[in-house]
Amino acid sequence: MARRSRAAVFAIVVVVAAALAGAAKPQSDQLTIYAAASLTDVFPALDSSQRYSFAGSNALETQIRNGAPADIFASASPVNTQRLFAAGLVDKPVTFTANRLALIVPKDNPADIHTVYDLKRKPVKLVIAGAAVPVGGYTRTVLKKMGLTSVLAKVVSQETDVRAVAGKVALGQADAGFVYVTDARSVADRVTVIKIPAWAQPRVRYEIAIVSKSSKKAAAQAWIKNLLSKKGQAVLKQFGFLPLPPA
């Protein structure tokens, strides 16, 4: 009888353990994905079971250089991934999506900004990302293309990533800021989006790569394959990202 009880208890323990294992992905299977701040909403929507670290791509590049234990690196600019690839720190990167820039202003628009050209005409507190951050570089490209680099003199703050730029404008701490259109959506209830002309748009390309030191390369490859699949691309599109650009 005692033997039967012990067997029953053992069976229950096994069933409970199995149930727990099914409820959460075992730590050993979980990928650590370092991704550009602009991917903060879309990546967990695509797969909520992984461990993510979102920041400016330049900061993530530095962390990987310093040996951070990432399995995958998704950057908002090919510059960061290609530098790591050249240093042998990531496998060959692939492009997985594209984006566009927009100017955002707070809903009450205290500086009365209605076009990008108004930045030159009117007194304005402008917030942008730092030059080393991809969106900061793209912002400077837009201003150069439009002949508006003089408005850089009106920058009151340079942020470490695009989410910080969007946050400052949404909170009314700045009159205007340059962000990706996808980040403008994340604060859509608090800002007005001003279109940047198509001819002045920078070539915003996102790249992804497996970190060379990753011990989970097969899982990382499967994750990237899912991102590049029709399903993955559909989720990106749902969040406002652009389709895979022609090679």
Next chain:
Amino acid sequence: MNRRRFVASAAGAGLATLSGPWGVAAAATDDDFAFAYFGLSAEYLLADFYGKAIEAKKIDREHLNTLKTGRTYARQHAKSLTDLLVGGGTDAPTAQDFDFQWPKAVFADGAKALETGETILGTLQGVYQTAAATSTEPTFRVLFASLASASAQQVGLLRAIAGRPEAEPFPVALDLEAASDAIDSYLG
């Protein structure tokens, strides 16, 4: 021929952009580059327009050569502007960077297509006039003047096909903002 006279000639403009500019990066202003970026994008748009108009076959066949020549010139202009930008130390977009948006009605009949072509060319002509008038860098200025003249000739040709008056005494100059508003919806 001294350098100044060479630069001031139309032949000089062509050679300057094909064989590399002289000290462009140091002398060109923000505005010079902005005009060149806009012009390049609009020339890609114009080449695409001509291609679509040729495919649509809604314009009399006797004018096919005019359309084909227009497309060739737009591509040549794009090449010159690309050389100018790259020579000035900046990146230049390619036609593949754009997702041109044409309303369905544009190529459904010849008159509408000609009107759209005239809008693009008139915008280019206007912005090149302003660019030529304001640029202080000879390499940019001479090319912009040449492009304004070429655009005006093409406007005249499209108007002739459409049966409208071919010439006007003072074509309007446009700043970049107005030019951008006129055609950006086609650029995507």
